[in-house]
Amino acid sequence: GQGLSWGHLGQTFLAYIILTVIILLGELVLDDFLEAVVINPVFPEVTTSFGWLTPEGTGRSINLFGHAGALLFYSSVVVFLYYRWRGPLNGKKDYAWRPIWQRTVKRSKSSTISILFLMGMAIIMQHAGMTQLLAEMMSEYTGRLFPTISPVIGALGAIMTGSNTNSNVLFTTLQQQTALSLGLAVAWILASQTAGGAIGSVFAPAKIIVGCSTVADADSGTVLRLAVISGGVIILLLAVVMTLMTLFGVV
Template sequence: MWQQLYDPLNQPIWSALAAAIPMVFFLLALTVLRLKALTAAAITLGLSLVMALWLFHMPLSKAVMAALYGVANGLWPIGYIVLMAVWLYRVAVKSGKFEIIRGSIATVSEDQRIQVLLIAFCFGAFLEGVAGFGVPIAICAALLVELGFKPIRAAMLCLVANAAAGAYGAIGIPIIVGAQQGGVTTSALAPMLMAILQLSTLFIPALLVMILDGWRGLRQTWPVVVLIGVLFSGSQALVLWLLGPELVDVVPPLLSMGALALFMRVWRPERVYREPDAPAVSAKRWPLKAVLLAWSPFYILTVIIMVWSLPAIRAVLATGGALAATVLQLPIPGLHLQVQELPPIAMAPHALPALWKIELVGAAGTAILLSVIVTTLTSKTLSLRQSAGQLMVAVRDLWRPLATICLVMAVAYVANFSGTSSTLGLALAETGRAFPLISPVIGWLGVFITGSVVNNNVLFAHLQAVTAGQIGTSQALLVAANTIGGVMAKVVSPQSIAIAAGAVGLVGQESAIMRATLRFSLALLVYACLWTFGLSLLV
């Protein structure tokens, strides 16, 4: 058993600065040095291992196994899900469905500011709610490119739009995990999320339009921007308050897509905005049956994933269920229950589990795979050989982004098991009454390191709650701030950037996407910090 060490230099600030070196390098590598993400991630992993071994005295065998554990989780479930999502998209394009999809989107509006609200904001939020794990970024960014958006702009728009939905993730899991780790109820988190996150979500549609067409675009589209912002954010708040977090990214996006389609039947902007070199809008109108068939890959995906999420199905897959044998839990040798986490990061000393969980049937990737199979079998213009060929193309195009994700996950798991990420959080917690001002920064760091709001809450929600008790402020507020800060980091997390680059064909140009999105992530983070601090003075 090895116990984590959180202050190896006997000075929290200096220990934290040393622990931050790998992460700071990775950020600079993508923004200033403009290295390829794969190269930057490989160097960062080396720095992380050196820091874990030299400064935090982690045994070599455990550091190596932590890195391999991260690689394994990068392959499954994340890599599996992303590969299947891109394969589904390619099958839809190869089968000829996308010409009809593009035409059906144009019937809503040929104005591409409206199309961004429909695809990146509403449809992306819906995919976040039913699948998560980068699926909305992979599919929606590729859809925008097909509609005529430049790849970097398409990736940036989808990443920024995800700030409105990423907190609730697939079936509300990030919020549920945050509540469990922070020792608060989801009902206690709800008003805090509504006060901070739903206010920023209200303005995300306006931000997307301004990215495209500036203030002029906002003046010309303000009726639909106000409609979607108020309806989406308001219905999210209502569902969260009345029903809990599970359907917050399912019901509001559906309502918003329907309202947008209906509103555009009675209103048009005074000027139609089209991206430079965007393909001309076809005047052809497709029959309803053809449109429904064209969109079938995505609602087949939706139905299957929602079925996968039903309690009855989860019970079948749980221990003792009929399909329990399809869930493999492989202990990582030399790491499982061999690293001890200590207070105040944990409530009491406990050994960290290191089980690689492989859900052969219950994984979201398997649901997407079934969607691909159903789509292939129901497409008259697509053979099984052609569908398999699209998988090979996806593997060829995505191996670098997937390798990058695996290396980033390795960095995250080395940071988590060595305690370096906890050192950062503890140092920030030393700020006393000013802590609420930087509470979202801890969440931002957690997601930048791990790529996941869920993992961020596992890592830091308890620390936020403990610190709240020490300084006499609301535990629910700071646990919510941890989640909200994490959402702002999803805009630039290396994992999200790698997925976006792979989806739009910009592998090797991840630094360009990072530079395009970083200012929006930081601006949203500043808002979250100031608003959290203001609320801490009132609650």
């Protein structure tokens, strides 16, 4: 087959270089310019049938042209135009952009839908007072042991949903409110949440299955078992670290 040259390797990594440059420009150089259009939605006061009140106020502002998604879009357009001009790396004359676009849309459907529903569920739980009630219950029954189980909660969220991002969407507010109820350092608790989620996503069944699908004759059961053992040890170490930090008054 055709050998891999340094030129081909550089062309392969060029997309990531362009992505990095555009993000740095957008965040550090052109941030004021990109923030020219910011959407600040205002939501009315909402009261549930159980008396939980969410006061009127603005939601999270949306930086239309400087949002992380917008920067990714700019990067995608630049990379697409470059490769469209240069042609495919395998030497073929035709640049089959349509199948690439179709595969991208197909593969992103499930994750996009899941994130939308998870975000909706998390916001409903927050505005209905469910998250606050769960936080009060956890603070009552776990007390000062809560930092120990904080990374475990993050890991369980990632295992259930398949990613650290989704775990944070589900449980960040819960962990934050529980930490506030117990008088704990919120930053450390949230760091524990996302650290546990990062490790838990390593052996999330959804990711294991997707990864094994790219390798012929891969045994997803064996991979999952080995990943659970190694990931479980790391989560246990995180729990021990959080316990020690609690005992020494850091958290």
